[in-house]
Structure formats: structure tokens, C-alpha cells
Amino acid sequence: MIRWLLDRLFAPVTFAPESLERLQQAAARGTLLYVARTLSLVEFLSWRTVLAKAALPLPLAGNGLTRRACPDLFARLLMTGRSVFFFLRRGRLRAPSGFSGPYEDAFLAAAAPAEGKDARPILAVPVALVWRGERMRALARPPWWEALLGAEEEPGPLRRIVQLVWRRARAEAIVGEPVDLAAFARANADLRPEVRTRRLRFELSGNLERARRARLGPRRKSARRLRQEIARTRRLRTAIDEAARDLGRGRARRRADRYLREIAANIKPWFIWLCRVVLMRVWKRIYEGIEVDLEGIERVRAAARRGPLVLVPSHRSHVDYLVLTHVLVDHDLAPPLIAAGSNLSFFPLGFLFRRGGAFFLRRSFGGNRLYATVFREYVRKMMREGYSIEFFIEGGRSRTGKLLQPKLGLLGIIADVAADGDARGAQVVPVSIAYDKVIEEGSYAQELAGGRKRKEDLGAVLRTTRVLASNYGRLYVHFDEPFDLGEEIARARTAPREGDEAGRRSIVRRLAHRVLWGITRASVVTPTALVAAALLASGRRGVARPALLSNVRFLLERARAASAAGAGGRLAVALQDERGELREAAIDRSVELLERDGDLQIRGTAREPIYVVPDERRLRLDYCRNTALHALVADALVATGWLVACRVAGGGVGDGADARVAAEARRRTLALSRLLKNEFVYEVGSPFDAIFDRTLERLGASGALGDASRLSLLAGLVRDFVESYYVVARGLSGEGGRATVRDLLALGERLYLEGAVSRREAISRANFENALDAFKNGGVTPDPAAIAEFLV
Numbered sequence: 001m002i003r004w005l006l007d008r009l010f011a012p013v014t015f016a017p018e019s020l021e022r023l024q025q026a027a028a029r030g031t032l033l034y035v036a037r038t039l040s041l042v043e044f045l046s047w048r049t050v051l052a053k054a055a056l057p058l059p060l061a062g063n064g065l066t067r068r069a070c071p072d073l074f075a076r077l078l079m080t081g082r083s084v085f086f087f088l089r090r091g092r093l094r095a096p097s098g099f100s101g102p103y104e105d106a107f108l109a110a111a112a113p114a115e116g117k118d119a120r121p122i123l124a125v126p127v128a129l130v131w132r133g134e135r136m137r138a139l140a141r142p143p144w145w146e147a148l149l150g151a152e153e154e155p156g157p158l159r160r161i162v163q164l165v166w167r168r169a170r171a172e173a174i175v176g177e178p179v180d181l182a183a184f185a186r187a188n189a190d191l192r193p194e195v196r197t198r199r200l201r202f203e204l205s206g207n208l209e210r211a212r213r214a215r216l217g218p219r220r221k222s223a224r225r226l227r228q229e230i231a232r233t234r235r236l237r238t239a240i241d242e243a244a245r246d247l248g249r250g251r252a253r254r255r256a257d258r259y260l261r262e263i264a265a266n267i268k269p270w271f272i273w274l275c276r277v278v279l280m281r282v283w284k285r286i287y288e289g290i291e292v293d294l295e296g297i298e299r300v301r302a303a304a305r306r307g308p309l310v311l312v313p314s315h316r317s318h319v320d321y322l323v324l325t326h327v328l329v330d331h332d333l334a335p336p337l338i339a340a341g342s343n344l345s346f347f348p349l350g351f352l353f354r355r356g357g358a359f360f361l362r363r364s365f366g367g368n369r370l371y372a373t374v375f376r377e378y379v380r381k382m383m384r385e386g387y388s389i390e391f392f393i394e395g396g397r398s399r400t401g402k403l404l405q406p407k408l409g410l411l412g413i414i415a416d417v418a419a420d421g422d423a424r425g426a427q428v429v430p431v432s433i434a435y436d437k438v439i440e441e442g443s444y445a446q447e448l449a450g451g452r453k454r455k456e457d458l459g460a461v462l463r464t465t466r467v468l469a470s471n472y473g474r475l476y477v478h479f480d481e482p483f484d485l486g487e488e489i490a491r492a493r494t495a496p497r498e499g500d501e502a503g504r505r506s507i508v509r510r511l512a513h514r515v516l517w518g519i520t521r522a523s524v525v526t527p528t529a530l531v532a533a534a535l536l537a538s539g540r541r542g543v544a545r546p547a548l549l550s551n552v553r554f555l556l557e558r559a560r561a562a563s564a565a566g567a568g569g570r571l572a573v574a575l576q577d578e579r580g581e582l583r584e585a586a587i588d589r590s591v592e593l594l595e596r597d598g599d600l601q602i603r604g605t606a607r608e609p610i611y612v613v614p615d616e617r618r619l620r621l622d623y624c625r626n627t628a629l630h631a632l633v634a635d636a637l638v639a640t641g642w643l644v645a646c647r648v649a650g651g652g653v654g655d656g657a658d659a660r661v662a663a664e665a666r667r668r669t670l671a672l673s674r675l676l677k678n679e680f681v682y683e684v685g686s687p688f689d690a691i692f693d694r695t696l697e698r699l700g701a702s703g704a705l706g707d708a709s710r711l712s713l714l715a716g717l718v719r720d721f722v723e724s725y726y727v728v729a730r731g732l733s734g735e736g737g738r739a740t741v742r743d744l745l746a747l748g749e750r751l752y753l754e755g756a757v758s759r760r761e762a763i764s765r766a767n768f769e770n771a772l773d774a775f776k777n778g779g780v781t782p783d784p785a786a787i788a789e790f791l792v
């Protein structure tokens with residue numbers, strides 16, 4: 001009867017991803033010692049049922065459940081290859097005296113026979129049962145709930161039974177990393193027995209906590225308690241003492257508290273759950289689907305067991321703030337704290353954003369040392385507590401579709417925290433969030449054409465309600481391989497002395513480019529981006545359907561070759577079928593999206609359509625095109641350099657065997673890549689010559705080096721950037737050698753009308769600003785004649 005009842009209760013229990021496989025692998029390696037957190041007969045019976053369903057070794061005894069289960073019995077069972085259950089804490093149940101230490105000593109003693117040649121090792125495997133959605137409802141319960149039933153982290157028997165009866169469909173079995181007891185004993189043989197026992201307990205408890213935290217997030221503390229603990233830190237007290245010299249102690253403390261309230265999130269699981277319910281309906285209304293990198297999700301889940309996550313997504317839309325949290329919660333990962341600009345903290349949205357996990361920072365600390373210290377200590381505390389942190393390394397939203405140059409401030413703070421040892425095991429996860437079309441594309445195009453950027457306010461957000469009547473295609477969330485922040489810092493460190501700010505900034509800059517390259521590798525080439533690239537790169541007023549499909553197929557091949565070579569980028573699932581062939585239906589759908597919004601006009605006949613991009617819409621289409629450039633930019637630069645080299649040599653593009661052409665192409669491509677270094681993210685860890693050789697080899701293998709039309713199409717992908725830099729060079733070479741962005745917009749318009757500039761999208765505020773920076777701070781000479789040579 002009892003067995004039947006337990007089977008009924010635990011029939012819906014599932015293993016978390018990878019947990020069952022981890023247990024099966026451990027069982028194949030050795031004898032299993034299951035380790036749970038808090039003594040519970042219900043937990044013991046639960047696990048016996050769950051393990052029996054999975055045909056895994058069953059524990060025969062558990063410490064604290066009966067006085068007959070003594071340490072000697074445990075040791076004998078383990079030595080004979082039988083599994084047992086071990087609880088780290090006594091909890092609410094009464095347990096025999098000597099509950100902890102003697103049992104742990106017995107485990108270490110039992111591990112000794114594993115030194116033999118044929119002995120099976122004893123593996124301590126942390127295990128726990130968790131209930132999905134438990135944290136989402138926790139804060140909505142009255143205080144007497146936990147007093148009666150036990151806390152969420154340490155449920156009493158009654159609460160556990162309630163969970164089993166009413167919420168068993170949400171039950172999930174999680175498993176931490178196994179600990180080989182023999183290897184542990186050897187590694188700690190020099191320690192006294194009691195110290196070795198404490199270290200074993202600490203390691204098992206840490207493994208279990210990391211596995212639990214990866215699913216449910218950090219243990220719950222109120223926002224008020226976190227602020228109080230931050231206020232007591234030594235660094236903040238010292239900063240308050242320094243500020244008190246000018247402000248007085250009472251005023252300095254009040255100001256520090258005000259800063260902390262201004263910054264801190266007040267995350268409420270019930271609010272995130274409510275947002276998720278609402279957003280599921282919104283996404284279904286405005287997007288045709290969300291493509292999530294499921295393999296990447298599992299890598300993120302594994303990284304979350306190693307330490308707190310530092311999620312660094314691309315930033316193209318305000319929707320980014322919502323998307324990543326939605327995807328993580330939807331896949332049973334804890335929601336992150338999100339760094340947001342203080343311009344978004346206005347009432348009432350700031351109040352709501354805080355409850356969704358947003359914490360706010362000023363765009364500039366302005367030399368305010370007290371504010372800087374408060375912010376640093378907040379980040380330090382959150383990472384020590386185990387919260388995941390999400391921030392946008394680009395600072396603001398990209399108005400061009402490309403990744404922006406990194407902002408080092410917050411990354412530097414997080415790196416300092418990790419270097420100080422306050423974020424052990426922190427894992428950096430570059431994330432790409434991409435769209436077929438973004439909801440702000442109209443305002444972006446207006447800003448790039450010279451319009452004024454609107455300040456964020458409630459009206460601006462409310463006006464976006466019109467998007468509910470629109471369709472923006474698909475949304476894509478992909479993850480790069482996580483990397484350990486501490487290890488990356490140690491690898492980059494060249495032993496800078498304390499106070500060596502230049503050395504620190506060098507390390508942070510290397511980290512930033514490592515993150516940007518990770519985002520680039522995870523970025524998706526979408527159908528809409530390929531259509532936009534094929535249309536704009538051709539340089540024609542209109543493109544017939546056969547030519548469009550031919551160009552899209554060629555660009556898809558180039559993107560696929562770059563992705564296969566690890567040169568950045570992935571392909572949207574919708575782009576190709578099982579054989580790798582282009583899905584024309586995806587291209588037709590993208591054309592339909594662009595035509596419906598007025599970004600594309602269809603002329604000609606139904607049988608022979610011609611696709612035309614109106615001049616005033618080219619900047620909007622340029623945004624879509626730029627989201628795919630990461631996978632094509634190497635080919636585009638080499639193709640441009642090759643065309644220039646062939647022209648200089650006086651031969652045709654088919655003369656590829658000429659070593660002089662190859663050498664000239666290398667030189668020209670290097671010059672072009674330096675000119676446009678503010679525009680693109682280049683491959684990290686490879687010198688220019690290696691990248692050039694690999695790209696040239698890929699182009700040669702495809703036959704593109706002997707095809708002038710294909711080379712011209714690739715070169716057309718970056719022609720508008722070259723023209724933008726040509727306009728700026730013309731502006732700087734004029735009288736006084738100075739020009740404002742407004743002057744350059746007017747000059748670009750005139751050169752476009754005169755025909756010196758052929759691409760309307762080259763008249764772009766963002767391109768002009770990047771060019772001005774390259775000429776003034778990047779060591780690039782503004783020579784119009786030299787730049788004009790690349791206009792092939």
C-alpha cells in the first residue's frame with residue numbers, strides 16, 4: 001500500500017536536464033553516496049521512489065532516520081558497494097547524537113579501500129528535490145505560512161507532504177557534481193581529521209547549493225536586509241568616513257543610503273511570474289516565434305552550477321530587457337538582475353522595473369567617490385549572494401544594427417569584484433538577441449538621418465503600444481560558450497602592480513573584446529538580413545526576383561562557410577532545410593514583411609517582380625543588413641582589397657594566380673580594415689595575416705575570386721561605410737580641417753546629389769561619428785584620394 005501510494009505521488013517527478021545522465025555516469029563509475037541538505041524521512045522515501053523509477057541504485061539507510069543506522073553500518077554498506085543516504089543538516093527532526101561528524105569520518109574511512117586496484121570508488125552525489133515556480137509564489141504567502149510549514153529552503157514534513165500532494169507535477173530532481181571520496185582524502189591527507197571532515201561538508205554543501213541555485217536562484221533576502229548588509233561593509237564605511245569630512249557624518253550616511261535606494265533592485269518573483277504570463281501573449285501577438293538556442297541553454301545551465309552568471313547580451317531594442325529574462329525563466333533558470341540606465345527609473349515604470357530585477361546606474365559617476373563606492377559594493381554583494389547579473393556592454397542601443405564599441409565601466413567593476421575573490425566561479429555568457437525587425441527602426445532611421453534623439457519618458461514608452469497591431473517577424477536568442485571570468489583575468493594578467501590603472505584597463509579592454517567576439521559568434525544571420533544585404537549590396541535601383549534569390553544563395557553560402565570556419569555567426573533555422581538548401585518561403589516572408597512596412601516596393605509583373613528600395617527607406621533596410629555583416633565582413637573586406645589590387649595590376653579578376661595581386665590585395669585589405677576598425681568586431685586571438693589567408697582560401701575555393709560580379713556584390717556590403725569615411729575626409733580636408741556632424745550631413749547630401757556618393761545609406765550620423773573618432777583618435781589619416789581608391 002505504501003509503495004503504491006509513493007509511486008502515485010512521484011509519478012510526475014522528472015529529472016532536471018543532465019541530472020539523470022550525471023547520476024547514471026556516476027553509478028557506472030562507483031558506489032553512490034547520496035547527499036541531501038536537511039534531514040527528512042519524506043525526502044528519503046521520495047528519492048528511493050524516484051531512483052527506483054530510473055533503475056538507479058537505491059539507498060539502504062539514511063543518517064538520523066533510525067538509531068540502528070550507525071556510522072559503522074554506513075561504512076560497511078559503502079565498502080560492499082551498497083548505496084546510502086546522508087543528510088548534511090539535522091533540520092526539525094530529532095536525530096541521534098553525533099549526527100554529523102562521525103558519519104563523515106566513516107565515509108572518509110570507507111573511501112580508503114578505493115585505493116586498491118579493483119576497488120570501486122565511492123562518489124558523494126549531492127541531490128535535491130525542487131519545485132518549479134516555488135519562488136514565484138513565495139513572497140505572496142503570509143508570515144504564518146512558513147512558521148507552520150517550514151521555510152522554502154528547509155521545508156518541514158507537513159510542507160513537503162503538501163508539495164507532494166498538490167504540486168507534484170512541478171517536482172524536479174536535481175543532481176550536483178559528484179565528489180570522489182578517495183581523491184578528496186588524498187588531496188587533504190595533510191589535514192587533521194576534524195578539519196578534513198569540515199572541508200568535506202563544505203564542499204558537498206557548496207555543490208548542492210550551486211545545483212539548487214542554478215534552478216531557483218539565490219536564497220531569498222529582502223531588499224531592506226541586503227541594503228543593511230551593504231551599509232555595514234568595510235569599504236562603504238570607509239567611503240562614508242571620507243565623505244563625512246566635507247558633509248558631516250549624519251549627512252554622509254543619509255546620502256549613501258539615498259544612493260543605495262536609487263541603485264538597488266527589489267526583485268519580486270510574483271511580479272516576474274506575472275510579467276511572464278503577460279509577455280507570452282504579447283510575443284505571440286507581435287512575433288511569429290522565438291528561436292532559442294537550446295544547446296546554448298544547457299551550456300548556460302551547466303555554467304550556473306559553477307558560479308554566478310554574468311550575462312552580456314547585444315542591445316538593439318528596449319525589448320532586450322524583457323526577452324532574456326523571459327527566455328531564462330521559461331527554461332527554468334533563475335532570472336538575473338539587470339543593469340539599466342538611470343534614465344529608465346522614472347515613475348511608474350522605474351518602480352515596476354525594480355521588481356522585475358532592474359538596478360540603475362548613472363551614465364557617469366562624475367567623480368562622485370561615494371556614489372561610485374556604493375555602486376561597487378552593491379554589485380559586489382549581489383555577486384557574492386549568487387545573483388546573475390545582466391548588462392549591456394555597448395552601453396546604449398545600437399541604432400545601426402551592428403555591435404557598438406564596448407563601454408568598460410561596469411565590466412571593469414565586475415572584473416574587480418572577481419579579481420578580489422568575491423565572485424568565485426563567475427561565468428561570463430555572451431548572448432545575441434536578434435530580430436527580423438525591431439520596433440524602433442523608424443526612430444533609429446530618423447536619428448541617423450540627422451533627427452534629434454528623444455529622451456526616454458512615459459509618453460515614449462506608451463506610444464509603443466501601437467506595436468501590438470504590428471508583426472515583426474521572428475526573434476532569436478543564442479548563447480556563446482560561457483567562460484570563467486577569474487580564469488580569463490588570470491590569463492590576461494601580466495602581473496600589473498597594485499594601483500597600475502593602465503594595466504587594469506588593458507585587462508578590462510581585452511575582456512571586453514573577448515565578450516564582443518563571443519556575441520558576434522552567437523549572432524544569427526536572419527532571412528530578413530540576407531534579403532536586405534542582397535538588395536543594398538547590388539547597388540542597383542531595383543533587383544529582379546531571380547537575381548535576388550541568386551544573391552541571397554551566394555551570401556548564404558558565404559555566411560555558412562564563415563560559420564563553419566569559426567569566423568563568426570550562425571544561421572537561422574528558418575533559412576535552410578534539412579539538406580542545407582535555401583528555403584524560398586523564408587525569403588518570400590521577409591520580402592512580405594519589408595513590403596508591408598514600406599521598406600520595399602514591388603514593381604513589374606506578378607510573374608517577374610522587381611524589388612525596389614525607396615531612397616528614404618534605405619537607412620531602415622541598412623539596419624537589417626548590418627545585423628548580418630558579422631558573418632560577411634571578412635569576405636567583403638578581402639573582396640574589396642582584391643578588386644583594388646586587380647585594378648592596380650591592370651589585369652582582370654581572373655588573374656588570381658599572380659602573386660603580385662595577392663600581395664597587393666593583402667596590403668589594401670589591411671589598410672581598409674584599419675580604416676573601418678570602429679565599425680566591425682574582428683576575430684579575437686588571430687593576427688590579420690592568418691584571417692586574410694583563411695578568407696582568401698575560402699573565396700578561392702568557392703570560385704568567387706574569378707567572378708567579378710560576386711566580388712562586386714561582396715564589396716558592396718561595405719561600400720556605404722567607405723563612402724561615409726570619404727565624406728568625412730572631404731569635410732576635414734576643407735578650410736580649417738574641422739567639421740561637425742551637422743556639417744557632414746549637409747556635405748554628404750550634396751555629394752550624393754552630385755553623384756560622388758552613390759549609396760544613400762552612407763549619409764549616416766553614426767558612420768560620421770565613427771569616422772571622426774577614427775581620424776581624430778585612431779591614428780587614421782583623412783585622405784579623400786586614398787579612401788576613394790576603395791570605391792570599386
